[in-house]
Amino acid sequence: MGVPNPTSNLNIDIRHLKTISALAEQGSLAGAALSLSLTQSALSHQLKELETRLNLELYLRKSRPLVLTAAGQQLLALARQVLPALAQTEKQLQALHSGDAGRLHLALDCHSCIQWLLPLLPDFRRQWPGVDLEVESVPGFDTIGALLGGQLDLLLISDVHTRGDLHFEPLFSFELTLVMAPDSRLCHKTKIEPIDLLQEVLLVYPVERARMDVFSRFLQPAGVEPARCKTVDNTSVMLQMAAAGLGVAALPRWASDEFVRQGLLEARPLGQGIRRHMYGAVRAADKDQACLQSLFERIRTKMGASQTSV
Incomplete structure (x- = not known):
């Protein structure tokens, strides 16, 4: 076969992709035909039609097991991209139709x-x-x-x-900030340094220190320990305790934004800023x-x- 005609209409169908995929998986026309529920004659006719349309051979005749040509390999690469995506989309659409996703x-x-x-x-x-x-x-x-x-x-x-x-x-x-009551002695600072927490009660969640950024990335590198830590397992309670002056807390900015907007809390960055x-x-x-x-x-x-x- 010669050079393909660049003006020809290729019209590669899903069935063609399924066929080339079956050929690669089964290694023979007979096996591919069986997996596609086709007769071998029908499969051969379909392949001949596609090769004529492409003006390219897709597999080497008389090869055992079947060997795809460069054109066949290129079509197979497309099939391996398109067919799984198609199957996934069909599954999702069926799930939506049945109401069970x-x-x-x-x-x-x-x-x-x-x-x-x-x-x-x-x-x-x-x-x-x-x-x-x-x-x-x-x-x-x-x-x-x-x-x-x-x-x-x-x-x-x-x-x-x-x-x-x-x-x-x-x-x-997001940024981690230290939140405190509006009358806290730390409010005059533009940013908080580790040493500033030496005299503070630090409100913390009930998790190990290694998982808390205020310790692993702020206090421990500076060798600083707060005056006391108080465990609080609820963010809302932690914010209210900080607003009442019962401690300070290191929280993501989103956690305290509403309290800060209402003037119930002040928030300051930790050092040069801790971003996660x-x-x-x-x-x-x-x-x-x-x-x-x-x-x-x-x-x-x-x-x-x-x-x-x-």
Whole structure:
């Protein structure tokens, strides 16, 4: 066969992609025909028709097992891109039609994330009515292990674990600030230094210090210990205690914005600024699921607009 006519209308169909994929998988015309529920004669006719249209041979005749030509390999590469995407889309559309789009068990590895997440969920649930959505706030178990084991489907987290079976979707960045009562002695400062907390009661969540940025990235590098730490397991209570002058707290800016706007709290950056990034951790195989990507986009839109620098 000669050089293809550049003006010819190729019209490659899905059936052609399925055929070339079956040929590669089965290694013979007979095996491919069986897997496609076609007669070998019908499959040969279909291939001949496509080769005529392309003006190219797609496989080497009399090869055992069957060997694809360069043109056949190129068509196979397209098939391996298109067919899985098509199958996934068909599955999602069928799920929407049946009202059963599966389960989304979401966990937060962040105490104050529930504050911005919950307002997003009504619109998300209207868009995905068939998703069985379950939200768990700061679960007391190994969240990464649960994600890998299938007990969780999505984890909102600010730490990345480098491993190929997980995907960490970047969502938004945020700043950690120290919040205090408006009459605190620290309000005159434009930024907080570690030594400023020597005489302060630091309000903290009930997690190990290694997971708290105020310790790992601010106090411990300077060798500073606050006067006392008081454990509080609820962000709202923590904010009210800080507003009452019962301690200070290191929180993401979004957690205290409303209190600061009302004049109930003051907020100051820690040192030169401590910025973190929020990620959506999912199993690598699930990262392109439409409902997950829809939720990620909602989070980025809301939190990107609410953060001063992303």
